[in-house]
Amino acid sequence: MTARPVPVDPPEIPTSPAFAQGMILPAGRTLYVGGQNGVDAHGTLLEGLGPQTEQALRNVLAVLAAAGTDAEHVAKLTIFLTSGVDPTAAYAASAAVWRHRTAVTVVSVPPSRPGVLVEIEAVATVPEH
Secondary structure: OOOOOEEEOOOOOOOOOOEEOEEEOOOOEEEEEEEEOOEOOOOOEOOOHHHHHHHHHHHHHHHHHHOOOOHHHEEEEEEEEEOOOOHHHHHHHHOOOOOOOEEEEEEEEOOOOOOOOEEEEEEEEEOOO
């Protein structure tokens, strides 16, 4: 069994059930998942923050699966939200798809292309087979 990332939550920093303050990665292979938008298998951008967030996370999960790993091996997510998007709404939408505690960074940015509200990237370990 391959070791999973281990959460680091110092007692002097508030903790969250949704994310960790840091993650320790075991030695081994690392996967960097490039930014995923809320586009479906046909390349169609979904409408609205909720559907885009859920689809972007499903796309991250698809890349993880293709590499032979899963969400339990993710050490960090970086979530880029288009300027003006409410991060609370994005978090609520993510709960439908993502149920794994990890380190998370949320950044407000200009849209990468018209209509894109969210882009998500990940860092994960890949078990040896």
